Amino acid sequence: MENVTIRMLAERLQLSTATISKALSNSHEISEETKQRVLALAAELNYVPNPYASSLRKKSSHTIAVVIPEVADSFFAEAINGIESVAQEKGYHVLIYLTHESFGKEEAILKDFQSGRVDGVLISVTTETSSKAHGLAQLVKEIPVVFFDRVCEEVTAARITTDDANAAYNATAHLIAGGCRNMGLLSASRQLSISNRRADGFRQALADHQLPLTDNSILYCSNDPAATQQLLQTALQQNHYDGLIATTEKLATAVYQACEELSLTIPGDVQVIGFSNLSTARFLQPSLTTVSQPAFDMGHAAATVLFKALKSSSFPLQEQQQVIPSSLIIRNSTKSGL
Amino acid sequence: MENVTIRMLAERLQLSTATISKALSNSHEISEETKQRVLALAAELNYVPNPYASSLRKKSSHTIAVVIPEVADSFFAEAINGIESVAQEKGYHVLIYLTHESFGKEEAILKDFQSGRVDGVLISVTTETSSKAHGLAQLVKEIPVVFFDRVCEEVTAARITTDDANAAYNATAHLIAGGCRNMGLLSASRQLSISNRRADGFRQALADHQLPLTDNSILYCSNDPAATQQLLQTALQQNHYDGLIATTEKLATAVYQACEELSLTIPGDVQVIGFSNLSTARFLQPSLTTVSQPAFDMGHAAATVLFKALKSSSFPLQEQQQVIPSSLIIRNSTKSGL
DNA sequence: TTTATTTACTTAACCGATTAAGTAACACGG
DNA sequence: CCGTGTTACTTAATCGGTTAAGTAAATAAA
Numbered sequence: 123m124e125n126v127t128i129r130m131l132a133e134r135l136q137l138s139t140a141t142i143s144k145a146l147s148n149s150h151e152i153s154e155e156t157k158q159r160v161l162a163l164a165a166e167l168n169y170v171p172n173p174y175a176s177s178l179r180k181k182s183s184h185t186i187a188v189v190i191p192e193v194a195d196s197f198f199a200e201a202i203n204g205i206e207s208v209a210q211e212k213g214y215h216v217l218i219y220l221t222h223e224s225f226g227k228e229e230a231i232l233k234d235f236q237s238g239r240v241d242g243v244l245i246s247v248t249t250e251t252s253s254k255a256h257g258l259a260q261l262v263k264e265i266p267v268v269f270f271d272r273v274c275e276e277v278t279a280a281r282i283t284t285d286d287a288n289a290a291y292n293a294t295a296h297l298i299a300g301g302c303r304n305m306g307l308l309s310a311s312r313q314l315s316i317s318n319r320r321a322d323g324f325r326q327a328l329a330d331h332q333l334p335l336t337d338n339s340i341l342y343c344s345n346d347p348a349a350t351q352q353l354l355q356t357a358l359q360q361n362h363y364d365g366l367i368a369t370t371e372k373l374a375t376a377v378y379q380a381c382e383e384l385s386l387t388i389p390g391d392v393q394v395i396g397f398s399n400l401s402t403a404r405f406l407q408p409s410l411t412t413v414s415q416p417a418f419d420m421g422h423a424a425a426t427v428l429f430k431a432l433k434s435s436s437f438p439l440q441e442q443q444q445v446i447p448s449s450l451i452i453r454n455s456t457k458s459g460l
Numbered sequence: 461m462e463n464v465t466i467r468m469l470a471e472r473l474q475l476s477t478a479t480i481s482k483a484l485s486n487s488h489e490i491s492e493e494t495k496q497r498v499l500a501l502a503a504e505l506n507y508v509p510n511p512y513a514s515s516l517r518k519k520s521s522h523t524i525a526v527v528i529p530e531v532a533d534s535f536f537a538e539a540i541n542g543i544e545s546v547a548q549e550k551g552y553h554v555l556i557y558l559t560h561e562s563f564g565k566e567e568a569i570l571k572d573f574q575s576g577r578v579d580g581v582l583i584s585v586t587t588e589t590s591s592k593a594h595g596l597a598q599l600v601k602e603i604p605v606v607f608f609d610r611v612c613e614e615v616t617a618a619r620i621t622t623d624d625a626n627a628a629y630n631a632t633a634h635l636i637a638g639g640c641r642n643m644g645l646l647s648a649s650r651q652l653s654i655s656n657r658r659a660d661g662f663r664q665a666l667a668d669h670q671l672p673l674t675d676n677s678i679l680y681c682s683n684d685p686a687a688t689q690q691l692l693q694t695a696l697q698q699n700h701y702d703g704l705i706a707t708t709e710k711l712a713t714a715v716y717q718a719c720e721e722l723s724l725t726i727p728g729d730v731q732v733i734g735f736s737n738l739s740t741a742r743f744l745q746p747s748l749t750t751v752s753q754p755a756f757d758m759g760h761a762a763a764t765v766l767f768k769a770l771k772s773s774s775f776p777l778q779e780q781q782q783v784i785p786s787s788l789i790i791r792n793s794t795k796s797g798l
Numbered sequence: 799t800t801t802a803t804t805t806a807c808t809t810a811a812c813c814g815a816t817t818a819a820g821t822a823a824c825a826c827g828g
Numbered sequence: 829c830c831g832t833g834t835t836a837c838t839t840a841a842t843c844g845g846t847t848a849a850g851t852a853a854a855t856a857a858a
Contacts, residue, residue, distance in 0.1 A: 125576065127844055138808050143846060153806060170575040174521065175844035177512040178813045185555075193544075194537040194739075202531050206558050210565075215577075217523075218556045220544050227548075237508040238463065239553075378743045401532075402738060405716045407745035465814060476838050481816060491836060513814035516843045802857070809850075820839070826832085 126169040182241050185215040189245040191223045195371050196399040197417045204421025223345045225250035232257040242266040242428045247274050249311035266431040266439050270424035275315045280442035282424040286316045289413045289448040290323030293367050293395045298331050300457035302365030307340045308373045320369050354380040371398040394455040409453035416446045464507040520579050523553040527583040529561045533709050534737040535755045542759025550767050561683045563588035570595040580604040580766045585612050587649035604769040604777050608762035613653045618780035620762040624654045627751045627786040628661030631705050631733045636669050638795035640703030645678045646711045658707050692718040709736040732793040747791035754784045
């Protein structure tokens with residue numbers, strides 16, 4: 123059975139392809155009766171329009187791209203959920219690309235978007251993405267782009283973020299209230315804006331409480347789990363931290379593992395706070411105090427803003443800057459101030 | 461700046477579009493010198509071919525679809541990871557669709573694929589998908605389809621699964637060895653093949669150990685977390701299970717929650733095994749004994765098989781039936797047989 | 799009654815790349 | 829010197845919708 127095309131419908135009904143096309147798009151130029159006949163035959167033959175023919179002509183694909191570092195992270199998984207919910211509602215298709223934190227891959231992916239493959243892009247940049255992000259800067263000029271969570275500060279574009287500095291400040295203050303005096307912040311990147319904002323909040327909290335910032339206060343971890351584990355264990359042994367803030371989900375579990383290996387108790391020896399959306403955080407041993415980011419909402423908001431721009435080209439997309447607050451959920455990996 | 465097309469390259473070089481096209485695809489019909497000139501200009505003007513023009517003409521999109529119930533589940537997240545790794549290597553694009561366990565949504569999504577939007581489909585069906593899956597049966601006749609994990613048994617197609625019956629049997633046997641005599645299996649669906657296979661393994665293990673199968677042995681949970689929680693708590697109070705097997709990740713955490721609410725200790729009052737790929741399983745309170753599925757490998761295998769079919773139409777895709785074993789990882793939510 | 803307008807179509811160009819078929823120029827074997 | 833190949837292109841059709849422009853007939857306005 124051949125694929126059913128608009129031409130086949132036209133021949134069967136003795137009409138032109140133009141009439142069929144217009145009937146299917148419910149054009150006012152077509153009589154009600156003809157529309158019914160077209161619709162009936164289309165249903166009967168199970169006609170499904172070829173999206174590529176349409177995209178080619180209309181220069182719009184009804185497709186968006188989501189570019190993220192990884193998917194096996196509850197933040198990104200939930201964000202995709204939020205994005206997809208909006209896309210499905212609007213009848214858009216979602217292409218997904220994983221960069222695995224590689225700037226090179228990210229650039230290659232973005233370059234492809236210059237082809238018109240997608241109408242818009244939602245992106246959370248890699249830990250390696252920096253000011254030399256030429257592909258990004260270029261892309262933003264060509265199609266609507268929305269950054270979510272991990273933005274590239276050098277590029278002017280819509281941004282959906284959370285209050286990273288604040289969240290880190292509050293987390294740090296909570297540790298201090300719980301008695302910590304020698305804290306470490308585990309960071310995933312020196313370049314990433316959210317990492318830097320979180321570090322800012324951390325530093326500010328230390329300063330506000332007259333605590334010193336040392337070379338050991340901020341630990342930059344790599345994307346390699348084994349190396350990170352090594353780094354963590356060494357650092358824990360040398361510096362005797364009494365509190366740690368893990369700024370990514372993977373780092374949070376890495377801390378649990380390191381403490382287990384070194385037989386350090388949480389929160390007895392080290393108090394721990396993780397930036398994480400793990401639904402299992404409350405069931406961890408001990409239950410993990412988290413900075414919980416509004417992942418679904420951020421994805422939803424990012425997609426919503428993007429679709430506004432796709433609908434109306436006059437929508438001032440680049441000015442959209444939403445900050446959705448994170449919340450500190452206190453559990454048993456930290457001591458409440460007494 | 462306009463989009464650069466093949467025609468623009470042709471005009472600048474005083475060649476026909478055909479020559480450009482062939483030069484770019486490294487055709488033997490084109491002289492080495494011309495190829496170099498074309499490539500150089502293409503690079504200079506940052507030419508990126510329009511994928512839709514190409515797809516329309518070639519009737520292939522270099523795009524595959526992944527249809528799954530949800531993404532915020534470590535099994536599916538890891539499976540996507542496996543799929544994407546293969547797709548990226550092959551230069552394919554990945555469209556993602558979430559069904560949220562709705563059969564209606566699934567059918568609508570699959571119908572769209574009749575348009576030629578994608579060259580192949582990787583799917584894990586919903587808990588509602590049953591024998592009346594007409595869209596699926598239809599689709600399999602038209603384009604390459606690979607089921608992974610959740611297959612539709614009524615439809616003949618390639619399948620990448622894990623040894624569900626075996627895994628459930630072993631899990632059950634482990635509980636029995638740990639002293640359980642009144643076990644419950646939490647199932648996500650009456651129709652889903654993997655659920656039924658797991659139930660089969662559970663029943664077989666009971667039979668082999670002369671333990672009775674009652675109406676309470678298998679609990680069918682819905683997709684609604686609140687309802688599931690209610691069901692679980694009621695069942696736990698009424699039936700005094702000494703062992704539970706949660707056949708999905710969400711159900712595993714639901715059990716932890718229910719036990720917490722009812723002040724039941726794990727594994728003292730109830731021993732628990734979860735089908736899950738949670739990286740945090742080992743850090744849960746208590747650490748969770750899991751049936752760990754090879755999620756990444758299954759995704760990788762499914763994509764690999766699909767691409768073989770896409771490369772060679774003579775590849776006997778429908779005969780591909782891989783079973784990748786799951787493993788039982790024993791932790792502290794169960795008692796080792798003593 | 800004549801002109802203007804509306805209705806319901808059709809014709810044909812178009813989106814941008816691919817490819818079957820055609821051609822001119824040149825080489826080569828007999 | 830002729831026929832056959834080979835090389836390196838070009839021409840034009842094609843994929844399947846979309847849409848600007850055109851048209852014939854019916855209806856309304858003048």
